[in-house]
Amino acid sequence: MCLFAQDTSAELQKYSEEGKQALSEHRYADAEQAYKKVEQLSPGTAEVYGTLGFIYFQEGKFDQAVPTLQRALKLKPGLPNADVLLAMSLSELGQYEEALPGLEKGFRRPGDQALKRMTGLQLMRACTGLQRDREAVETALELNRLFPNDPEVLYHTSRIYANFAYLTLRKLSEVAPNSVWKRQAAAEADESQGNLDLAVSEYREVLKIDPARRGIHYRIGRALLAGSHSGDALSEFEQELKLDPTNANAAYEIGEIYRKAGQLDKAQEFFSQALKYYPDFEEAQLGLGGVLIAQRKPDQALSHLQKAAALNPTDEVSYYRLAQAYKALGNSSEQQKALAEFQRLRAGSTHSHAAEFSRPQEVTRQEVDAAQQ
DSSP states (O other): OHHHHHHHHHHHHHHHHHHHHHHHTTOHHHHHHHHHHHHHHSTTOHHHHHHHHHHHHHHTOHHHHHHHHHHHHHHOTTOTTHHHHHHHHHHHTTOHHHHHHHHHHHHHSOSOHHHHHHHHHHHHHHHHHTTOHHHHHHHHHHHHHHOTTOHHHHHHHHHHHHHHHHHHHHHHHHHOTTSHHHHHHHHHHHHHTTOHHHHHHHHHHHHHHOTTOTTHHHHHHHHHHHTTOHHHHHHHHHHHHHHOTTOHHHHHHHHHHHHHTTOHHHHHHHHHHHHHHOTTOHHHHHHHHHHHHHTTOHHHHHHHHHHHHHHOTTOHHHHHHHHHHHHHHTOHHHHHHHHHHHHHHHHTTOOOOOSGGGOTTTSOOOOOOTTTO
């Protein structure tokens, strides 16, 4: 009996070591065979079933993982992570109702971040499958907070947000098909998809319902600008300012249209109006700085351009116009510094906008004029 026990023990150790080695090298088929031998030699051991369940999960054999993990938990209810693996296996099989409690528990459990990430992705999937869209969005928001730069997380959470937006807009169409909100949502959707004529038409329907609605003339103006109808756009921006003199975006667009037309005094007036209400409006600071340089007032331009560079140190336009101002002031040292930073940023093709109201899709972006280069 002692000899037989020693042989069994030696075999058990041999297959255990083979299984561990195969697992460490991600050779799951070999690990499966080794741990099946361990199971035969040591039946009733929870850890063996737990490891086998993990192997089946990695191999995509979810129908085998489920009963194996259930057996492991029956033998040892507190076996680490076995309940989470079981929940994820159930989710993979589409058994979302059974999987949900384990997924929720696993996602809120502190510890292994890789496991939390996998659990969160499965939890989003289960919530969507069960049409629990609000919970899916809440999970997506938490995943984005925990893993802000993870490409897979970003991909799946973006789909959750898009689906939730679609369902919400569909609900809006059902409960208020002819409302100003439905019309505005349709216009914004058309505009984002580049259907500019349809967008303008929908925005005008909004104004028929509510002629004094703020922001709509501005949106029409932006759509017209995108369609190269700057003259018509100017009229819309002017109408927006009549309704809302504090709309810095509209004032900025008027200023930019006048700047490009060479009407510098008018451009200065409207850029200044935009900055009166939003001093941290980067593009307006840049626009006004460019106008002052063109008016041969580099000393006045300098503070605006420095402010723009401070608001967004990655915007190459700020440094190019700073170099122009320093050149006009005869400060060759600062001119060279500004040019060097401009060239560094241009080589990296970097351009971002810090202010919410100066996002590229919200206002016309300031650029380095080709003629100036």
